[in-house]
Amino acid sequence: MFWSKGYDGVTIDDLVEGMGVGRPSLYAVFGDKRAIFLRALKAYAERKGASAAKALLSPQSLRDSVAGFLRYTVESATEEGSARGCLLMCVAPLVNDAEVQRFLQSTVVGGAALLERRFRDGISAGDIPPDFPVAVRAIQVTDFARGLTMRAQIGTPRKTLLKEAEEAADLVLQARRG
Structure with missing residues (x-):
């Protein structure tokens, strides 16, 4: 619901109807709209x-x-029967709330850390050179993922985005310029 209407567009009545609970139950179990939104973000x-x-x-x-990570990003953002894009990247950044912003920052940092780990594994396996800029390239991959997600949200065809995900993987793994 937050995804389709945005945080500001969702009312308590929308939540009561969408969740199939009474207003008192909603408040007792989940708290206010902000608490429900944070819970939805974390579960997502x-x-x-x-x-x-x-x-x-x-x-x-x-x-x-x-490439698999970027393909997953595209497939998730263009999943049939769901809103296009990503709740974390398309809706949550528009919410002016310090806790939401901290959560988003920690999510991005966690994603970059996983990418850095994978790049270090690639160095150990000899897939990339020891001087590969692990931290910079990890952020670049997350930036590519966000860009693909935003383009999915505005209706770019899945096939186009999947091709671009493959090309982005090749680009990010290119050797450093001298």
Whole structure:
């Protein structure tokens, strides 16, 4: 519901109707709208984050892992029957709330840390050179993922985004310029 209407567009009545509970029960179990939104964000991040980590940390080549992570991003953002984009990247940043912003920052930092881990594994396996800029490239991959997600939200076809995800994986793994 927050995804389709945005945080400000969702009313308590919308939540009561959508969740099929009475107003007193909603407040007793979940608290206010902000608490429900934070809970929804955290549940979404856990579910999507676990799947993204699985794609990234699978036992395949580094290039295939990065491409798999970006493909998962596209597939998730263009999933049939759901809102296009990503709740964390498309709706949550618009909420002017310090706790939401801290949660988003920690989510991005956690994603970058997973990518850094995968790049270090790639260095150990000899897939990339020891001087590979692990931290910078991890942020670049998260930036590519956000860009693909935003483009999904505005209606770019899945096929186009999947092709771009593959090209982004190749680009981010290129050697440093001298």
